[in-house]
Amino acid sequence: xxxxxxxxxxxxxxxxxxxxxxxxxxxxxxxxxxxxxxxxxxxxxxxxxxxxxxxxxxxxxxxxxxxxxxxxxxxxxxxxxxxxxxxxxxxxxxxxxxxxxxxxxxxxxxxxxxxxxxxxxxxxxxxxxxxxxxxxxxxxxxxxxxxxxxxxxxxxxxxxxx
Numbered sequence: 001x002x003x004x005x006x007x008x009x010x011x012x013x014x015x016x017x018x019x020x021x022x023x024x025x026x027x028x029x030x031x032x033x034x035x036x037x038x039x040x041x042x043x044x045x046x047x048x049x050x051x052x053x054x055x056x057x058x059x060x061x062x063x064x065x066x067x068x069x070x071x072x073x074x075x076x077x078x079x080x081x082x083x084x085x086x087x088x089x090x091x092x093x094x095x096x097x098x099x100x101x102x103x104x105x106x107x108x109x110x111x112x113x114x115x116x117x118x119x120x121x122x123x124x125x126x127x128x129x130x131x132x133x134x135x136x137x138x139x140x141x142x143x144x145x146x147x148x149x150x151x152x153x154x155x156x157x158x159x160x161x162x
Contacts, residue, residue, distance in 0.1 A: 028083040030151040034073025041067035068127025077112035084143040092134035092162040104128045134162045
């Protein structure tokens with residue numbers, strides 16, 4: 001009987017130890033709040049003569065990229081967990097409320113600690129120019145153990161040339 005109790009107690013202790021070692025995965029509640037801003041500026045010239053670009057995408061032409069800027073008033077982590085790496089993105093959506101579209105620009109952001117935030121965060125870079133009228137959207141994505149996961153978006157209600 002003592003041997004059986006000892007075996008049962010050691011099994012319970014092993015299960016408790018294993019449960020303590022594996023931490024559960026928590027999704028951070030990263031939100032975009034306040035107003036957002038985007039700008040597509042002048043085209044970026046990669047060839048001094050404005051010729052078609054060479055390399056893997058040789059058919060793109062000289063106006064394929066434009067100077068881009070995206071900004072958000074608040075990016076907030078409303079959870080008690082540190083986020084994974086963040087991707088601050090600019091998209092062109094085919095219609096207002098669409099759940100998929102074309103990625104125009106992505107910029108990385110450092111992780112946010114629990115209940116931390118970025119205020120008036122902006123990023124500059126080269127943005128894809130579609131030369132189409134689309135609905136602009138700024139979104140935030142988090143890198144988790146399951147890959148990149150969508151967290152939040154700010155959609156602009158007016159269609160613009162992107």
